[in-house]
Amino acid sequence: MSWVQSILYFGGLPIQPVDILLNRHALPVSSLKAKTDFVREPMSETGIEGFMNMFLEEEADFAITMIEAFGGRMDEIRENELPYPHRAGILFESSYFVQWTNEADAGTYINWIRRLYSYMASYASKSPREAYYNYKDIDLGTNNIIGYTSYEQASVWGLKYFKNNFKRLVQIKTKVDPMNFFRNEQSIPPL
Numbered sequence: 001m002s003w004v005q006s007i008l009y010f011g012g013l014p015i016q017p018v019d020i021l022l023n024r025h026a027l028p029v030s031s032l033k034a035k036t037d038f039v040r041e042p043m044s045e046t047g048i049e050g051f052m053n054m055f056l057e058e059e060a061d062f063a064i065t066m067i068e069a070f071g072g073r074m075d076e077i078r079e080n081e082l083p084y085p086h087r088a089g090i091l092f093e094s095s096y097f098v099q100w101t102n103e104a105d106a107g108t109y110i111n112w113i114r115r116l117y118s119y120m121a122s123y124a125s126k127s128p129r130e131a132y133y134n135y136k137d138i139d140l141g142t143n144n145i146i147g148y149t150s151y152e153q154a155s156v157w158g159l160k161y162f163k164n165n166f167k168r169l170v171q172i173k174t175k176v177d178p179m180n181f182f183r184n185e186q187s188i189p190p191l
Contacts, residue, residue, distance in 0.1 A: 030101045033110050034135035035117045037094045037124035038070075038086050047123055054119060059112035063098040085163040086130055094120065095135055114139070133161040133186075142185040149189040157186055 005015040011027050013020055020026050043051070055063060070090040079085035086093065096116055098109045117139075121129070131137055140157035143149040151170060158166035166188070173180075174190040183189075 028101050030099050031103065031106060032097060032099045033113050035096045035113055035137050035139070036130075036132040036135050037096075037117070037120050038090045038130040038132075039092050039094060039123055040089050040125050041123070042091065043123050050119060051116075054112075054116050057112065059108055060098070062100060062109070063096070063112070063116075065097070066093075066095045068093045068095075079163060080165060080168075083162055083165050083169060084133075085165050086132070090125070093132060094124075095132065097135075128160045128163070130163065131157070131160040136186050138185055140186075143183065143187060143189060151189065151191060154189045158188060161186075 001009065001015060004018045004021070008015045008018065008020065013026060054060060055065070069092050070087070074090075075088045077087050079087050096113055098113045100106060100109045124130075131140060137157075140160055141153070142157075143154065154170070155166065158170070162169055169188045170191060173188045178190050180187075180190050
């Protein structure tokens, strides 16, 4: 299938005709929750079986996982060379997504993905349990809506996303945006 057809497929639309993408209202309104893990040790057969069985549960009817292999050239790049530190020693990144269209069902789907994430705790990276910033997970913590967010508070999620690069990113943020104009619920705060 072509890239455009894959976009339609993941959007829950028929893959033909592709000009359906010109209609802004073609996609149903839906909500999404995502979580990620980086796995450094091979999972046991029992662990993989338990993981797969969770996707057979009724709450997983709109859930997907993406498993992206790491290694090779990625292992040669030191984790402090770029803000993205998840490199050497990682076997794969596992991303989990669940989607729903009826807001009354939100709790059911969110609880399911949290259970999946909890199940994966024994297989995922530790100290910190790493996460991928592009699939922001506000379960990890958020900035204060009003007022100052401390380095310690932001470290809760910042170290998971950026590991030891977080401190350096905070120093840069402090120089470039000391008033914290560019911010979101998990942005890097200035000192």
